[in-house]
Amino acid sequence: xxxxxxxxxxxxxxxxxxxxxxxxxxxxxxxxxxxxxxxxxxxxxxxxxxxxxxxxxxxxxxxxxxxxxxxxxxxxxxxxxxxxxxxxxxxxxxxxxxxxxxxxxxxxxxxxxxxxxxxxxxxxxxxxxxxxxxxxxxxxxxxxxxxxxxxxxxxxxxxxxxxxxxxxxxxxxxxxxxxxxxxxxxxxxxxxxxxxxxxxxxxxxxxxxxxxxxxxxxxxxxxxxxxxxxxxxxxxxxxxxxxxxxxxxxxxxxxxxxxxxxxxxxxxxxxxxxxxxxxxxxxxxxxxxxxxxxxxxxxxxxxxxxxxx
Numbered sequence: 001x002x003x004x005x006x007x008x009x010x011x012x013x014x015x016x017x018x019x020x021x022x023x024x025x026x027x028x029x030x031x032x033x034x035x036x037x038x039x040x041x042x043x044x045x046x047x048x049x050x051x052x053x054x055x056x057x058x059x060x061x062x063x064x065x066x067x068x069x070x071x072x073x074x075x076x077x078x079x080x081x082x083x084x085x086x087x088x089x090x091x092x093x094x095x096x097x098x099x100x101x102x103x104x105x106x107x108x109x110x111x112x113x114x115x116x117x118x119x120x121x122x123x124x125x126x127x128x129x130x131x132x133x134x135x136x137x138x139x140x141x142x143x144x145x146x147x148x149x150x151x152x153x154x155x156x157x158x159x160x161x162x163x164x165x166x167x168x169x170x171x172x173x174x175x176x177x178x179x180x181x182x183x184x185x186x187x188x189x190x191x192x193x194x195x196x197x198x199x200x201x202x203x204x205x206x207x208x209x210x211x212x213x214x215x216x217x218x219x220x221x222x223x224x225x226x227x228x229x230x231x232x233x234x235x236x237x238x239x240x241x242x243x244x245x246x247x248x249x250x251x252x253x254x255x256x257x258x259x260x261x262x263x264x265x266x267x268x269x270x271x272x273x274x275x276x277x278x279x280x281x282x283x284x285x286x287x288x289x290x291x292x293x294x295x296x297x298x299x300x301x302x303x304x305x306x307x308x309x
Contacts, residue, residue, distance in 0.1 A: 001061025001109070013198065014062035016053040016095075018119065019179070022071035022151065030070060032087065050094035058102055058111045065111070066145065067095035069119040074153040081123035088121050089135045096139055115142035117176060123148060124157045126164040133168035143174035146194070150179045159188065166193045183212060183275055184296045190279050191292055202268035209253045211264055212271040216299055220264065225250045238270035239263070 002012050027038040034049030050068045057065035069088040072081050103111045118141035122128030146165045149158045176196035177189050209221040213233045231241035240263035252260025282291035
């Protein structure tokens with residue numbers, strides 16, 4: 001299992017391969033049974049069904065497994081999104097049945113303690129989002145993901161997709177928004193009732209020298225940081241900010257020293273974790289509305305100012 005392999009005793013969430021159905025669209029063929037892929041490296045044929053997706057995740061031993069779904073592209077026609085949604089619901093039922101069968105049998109590995117999340121699709125259509133949410137809830141899962149967002153659509157349409165899904169999900173189950181997001185997006189989505197996120201931005205942007213701060217992003221490769229002796233962000237408690245200056249980290253990045261990427265990555269991950277901790281604290285004290293207003297306004301103001309300079 002992944003926990004032992006990675007020496008990680010925290011929670012692990014695994015996806016089903018549904019996103020690859022979207023991202024490898026030119027190399028796959030979808031049928032009711034499942035999806036046939038061609039390996040993007042050597043062309044080796046691969047097949048994945050709802051049952052196989054659950055078996056793989058059981059073998060990996062993750063704490064949360066996702067059902068197999070199809071993520072429709074943006075833009076797409078209502079008819080395509082509706083047919084895709086109907087198949088995703090049928091696949092979700094098969095995923096749950098496969099998980100229940102495995103957890104109640106002597107088959108190893110068991111999924112007795114593994115949670116399974118359903119996924120809401122429906123593209124940008126409000127009627128399909130509601131239909132998907134209600135049908136997925138009717139099947140019954142441990143949590144619910146809002147999928148099919150951040151696939152190229154404008155941010156207002158992304159927010160509407162969430163708003164058209166979340167009201168139909170149960171209040172006592174986690175809501176997970178897949179593939180998001182920037183710091184302001186996360187705060188706005190928390191305001192809309194989202195509990196969980198996953199996003200590559202903290203590490204992907206770190207590879208290019210970009211760091212997150214409360215006021216927006218900075219590219220430490222820029223010449224303006226060459227002689228700056230302060231930390232990436234004043235008051236930050238991460239290892240990078242505790243011991244290293246902006247100027248030195250810039251030097252590491254420009255010299256292509258791996259420590260530079262590591263420090264920027266540590267800072268970005270710390271920033272995201274600290275941001276969600278602050279959001280939780282604001283919710284608990286009833287001050288989230290003020291926190292949301294202040295953070296989003298300050299982040300966007302400085303970010304847009306830097307973009308124009």
